Amino acid sequence: MAKTIVIDPVTRIEGHGKISIHLDQDGKVADARFHVTEFRGFERFCEGRTFPEMPGITMRICGICPVSHMLASAKACDAIVGVSIPPAAEKLRRLINHAQYVQSHALSFFHLSGPDLLLGMESDPAARNVVGLIQQHPEIARSGIRLRQFGQEIIRMLGSKSVHPPWAVPGGVREPLNAENLNEISRKLPEAFEITEIALDLLKDRYEKFKPETERYGDFPSLYIGLVTPDGGLEHYDGLLRVMDAEGRIIEPGLHTDRYKEIIAEAVETWSYLKFPYYKPAGYENGAGLYRVGPLARLNICDFAGTPRADRELRQFRRLGVGGRPVTSSFHYHYARLIEILFALERIQELIQDPDVTSDHVRSHAGVNRPVGIGIMEAPRGTLIHEYNVDENGIIKKVNLLVATGNNNQAMNKTVRQIAEAYLSGNDISEGLLNRVEHGIRLYDPCLSCSTHAVGQMPLHVQIVDSNGEVVAERFRD
Amino acid sequence: MSVVTLTINDKLVSAQADKSLLRAIKDQGIEIPTLCHLEGLSERGGCRLCMVEMQGSPRLLASCVTPVQEGMVITTHSERLTNYRRMIVELLLAERNHICCGCVMNGNCELQSVAAKLGVDHVRYDYLCPDLPMDASHERYVLDHNRCILCSRCNRVCDEVEGAHTLDTAGRGIDSRVITGMNQPWGTSRSCTGCGKCVQVCPTGALFKKGATASEMVKQHDFLLWILDGRDKKIWRWS
Numbered sequence: 269m270a271k272t273i274v275i276d277p278v279t280r281i282e283g284h285g286k287i288s289i290h291l292d293q294d295g296k297v298a299d300a301r302f303h304v305t306e307f308r309g310f311e312r313f314c315e316g317r318t319f320p321e322m323p324g325i326t327m328r329i330c331g332i333c334p335v336s337h338m339l340a341s342a343k344a345c346d347a348i349v350g351v352s353i354p355p356a357a358e359k360l361r362r363l364i365n366h367a368q369y370v371q372s373h374a375l376s377f378f379h380l381s382g383p384d385l386l387l388g389m390e391s392d393p394a395a396r397n398v399v400g401l402i403q404q405h406p407e408i409a410r411s412g413i414r415l416r417q418f419g420q421e422i423i424r425m426l427g428s429k430s431v432h433p434p435w436a437v438p439g440g441v442r443e444p445l446n447a448e449n450l451n452e453i454s455r456k457l458p459e460a461f462e463i464t465e466i467a468l469d470l471l472k473d474r475y476e477k478f479k480p481e482t483e484r485y486g487d488f489p490s491l492y493i494g495l496v497t498p499d500g501g502l503e504h505y506d507g508l509l510r511v512m513d514a515e516g517r518i519i520e521p522g523l524h525t526d527r528y529k530e531i532i533a534e535a536v537e538t539w540s541y542l543k544f545p546y547y548k549p550a551g552y553e554n555g556a557g558l559y560r561v562g563p564l565a566r567l568n569i570c571d572f573a574g575t576p577r578a579d580r581e582l583r584q585f586r587r588l589g590v591g592g593r594p595v596t597s598s599f600h601y602h603y604a605r606l607i608e609i610l611f612a613l614e615r616i617q618e619l620i621q622d623p624d625v626t627s628d629h630v631r632s633h634a635g636v637n638r639p640v641g642i643g644i645m646e647a648p649r650g651t652l653i654h655e656y657n658v659d660e661n662g663i664i665k666k667v668n669l670l671v672a673t674g675n676n677n678q679a680m681n682k683t684v685r686q687i688a689e690a691y692l693s694g695n696d697i698s699e700g701l702l703n704r705v706e707h708g709i710r711l712y713d714p715c716l717s718c719s720t721h722a723v724g725q726m727p728l729h730v731q732i733v734d735s736n737g738e739v740v741a742e743r744f745r746d
Numbered sequence: 747m748s749v750v751t752l753t754i755n756d757k758l759v760s761a762q763a764d765k766s767l768l769r770a771i772k773d774q775g776i777e778i779p780t781l782c783h784l785e786g787l788s789e790r791g792g793c794r795l796c797m798v799e800m801q802g803s804p805r806l807l808a809s810c811v812t813p814v815q816e817g818m819v820i821t822t823h824s825e826r827l828t829n830y831r832r833m834i835v836e837l838l839l840a841e842r843n844h845i846c847c848g849c850v851m852n853g854n855c856e857l858q859s860v861a862a863k864l865g866v867d868h869v870r871y872d873y874l875c876p877d878l879p880m881d882a883s884h885e886r887y888v889l890d891h892n893r894c895i896l897c898s899r900c901n902r903v904c905d906e907v908e909g910a911h912t913l914d915t916a917g918r919g920i921d922s923r924v925i926t927g928m929n930q931p932w933g934t935s936r937s938c939t940g941c942g943k944c945v946q947v948c949p950t951g952a953l954f955k956k957g958a959t960a961s962e963m964v965k966q967h968d969f970l971l972w973i974l975d976g977r978d979k980k981i982w983r984w985s
Contacts, residue, residue, distance in 0.1 A: 316877075316879060316880060317880065318880060318882050318888055318956070320956075320957050320958065320959050321848055321850065321959060321960065323959060323960070324847075324848045324959050324960025324961070325847075325848035325960070328847050328848060432847070434852075434959060434960035434961045434962070437959045437962075438957070438959075442959075442962075633957070635956075635957075661882035661883050661933075662882055662956075663880060663882050
């Protein structure tokens with residue numbers, strides 16, 4: 269009897285989603301789908317606004333990565349006015365972006381995935397959460413909070429508040445840092461480094477234990493897309509689009525971001541509000557154009573990180589790829605995320621020593637000079653694209669938002685299927701299994717609020733439905 | 747000048763006979779919400795937030811357009827008045843698209859401030875969510891109908907102070923709209939001097955400087971009295 273298992277909603281992610289697992293007559297996994305069930309409509313209701321308002325509006329897409337949307341939006345607006353922003357503004361934008369990586373990655377590792385990693389995938393669900401983590405590993409939980417706080421503090425210093433700071437504007441930024449801020453960042457930086465190193469050790473010490481997960485949590489060949497610096501280094505704010513294939517061959521070394529549509533096209537499915545972008549030259553059919561973005565992809569595609577500590581870790585990371593090929597298991601998103609925190613901290617250390625970050629010349633002014641503006645950057649979850657079309661007065665005519673979670677949509681679906689195939693048998697759906705499937709989604713640290721352009725409680729609902737549509741087993745979790 | 751005596755909130759007060767009730771109330775240091783009123787402009791009595799109770803009158807009076815009279819007994823704050831004031835603000839919020847978070851005036855908006863003071867933490871009416879345009883054709887300023895509360899301060903300052911009368915209100919009831927240059931795009935108006943007085947007196951984000959981003963607009967009303975005192979009394983307060 270064919271059945272469908274539904275996990276609804278998926279917990280410890282940002283936004284609303286559910287998973288359905290379809291079983292065939294023999295009880296084996298026939299298909300698995302990750303459904304994004306919320307709809308936001310930003311692309312539509314931004315139409316008719318003036319473009320300088322866009323960073324302030326689009327940052328409201330998300331409370332975790334508002335900085336990414338703000339910066340991608342500001343970059344798209346820079347392109348519309350056609351100005352080069354002052355050097356100080358670019359450095360300050362990079363600084364706030366690094367701070368956001370620290371806070372967002374720390375949230376993902378310590379708070380969202382930490383309970384699974386440190387307490388066990390199938391541990392007592394009542395304690396498998398951040399509160400349980402605080403009870404059993406108070407030091408680690410506290411460290412995670414401290415690290416996230418460090419990132420949030422920098423965002424607050426620059427943008428006057430840590431969530432939704434209206435700070436990046438077309439042509440630059442509003443305010444620079446002051447000397448007092450610099451001292452505070454400098455004072456807190458050593459602790460941030462220390463916490464990151466501890467987190468790296470924690471994860472690496474558990475690698476033997478997580479060998480089965482490594483092989484079953486989204487370990488498949490795919491394409492990888494992300495930004496790199498013009499000389500091939502790890503890049504988060506600006507740069508060129510690079511594409512790597514499953515064998516590690518670079519099939520697109522560095523495409524100007526304005527030409528992104530040459531390599532990325534979007535498909536839609538009726539069962540999800542999330543778009544299904546794919547690598548255009550390979551096509552959408554049969555998952556040929558499936559690519560991954562985010563920390564794993566960025567570390568795969570770059571030639572080097574560009575900072576000493578991150579480069580040292582990157583060399584170790586590369587050893588996880590078999591035969592010199594890219595690292596294929598999505599379980600290593602966790603490791604890649606920690607390396608990126610290290611990278612961000614090193615870059616913050618460099619930037620606070622640059623006199624430009626206290627310069628008052630942080631904003632260029634100009635009117636509408638181009639009808640289209642494309643802003644592409646790397647959000648913590650992956651490549652983020654904002655594209656705006658405006659009329660001669662700067663009124664938004666069309667908005668296209670292609671967010672990181674969307675880019676990973678096909679990969680998330682494939683990961684869910686792989687985990688279900690590995691752990692699911694018959695009608696017995698244990699809570700632990702469901703959590704494993706959910707963790708497959710958490711690896712990508714998706715932000716569904718972003719990707720469908722709601723925030724809320726996410727209890728869990730699983731159903732096994734037979735081929736006649738009747739529910740034969742059901743499980744709820746609050 | 748003759749003086750009248752009236753009672754405001756159980757207190758006997760005197761006021762100049764040619765003043766409005768709102769002026770007399772404010773002179774007593776009593777805070778009363780207003781939106782269409784602005785010192786220096788003629789009164790319109792449009793927003794109705796300054797309504798007060800008068801003993802002997804079954805209906806409420808908009809204090810800005812009610813002259814003081816001998817023997818009036820006035821109450822400025824009561825449960826009934828607060829309910830009505832909240833209702834007015836909620837209706838304003840429901841009528842157009844006042845989404846504060848991305849607004850250029852977020853944090854500096856008079857409508858937002860009045861709503862906060864009245865404790866409007868939700869709106870009981872269905873939002874109409876009208877599909878309204880923005881006019882960004884002017885070189886320096888933008889008109890956003892989504893944020894307009896039809897207080898007509900812009901109309902009055904353009905007519906009474908600048909003397910250009912570029913701005914008007916067209917349509918009736920819920921279809922009323924502020925218009926520029928006899929309902930032509932603002933940028934094509936030949937009468938607009940680009941002085942920006944309308945922008946400065948606008949209580950919300952309906953009129954703002956082009957290029958302004960979220961929370962960035964701060965409006966200066968004090969210019970109005972400075973201009974008027976200079977013009978009418980030849981007094982310029984430089985400090």
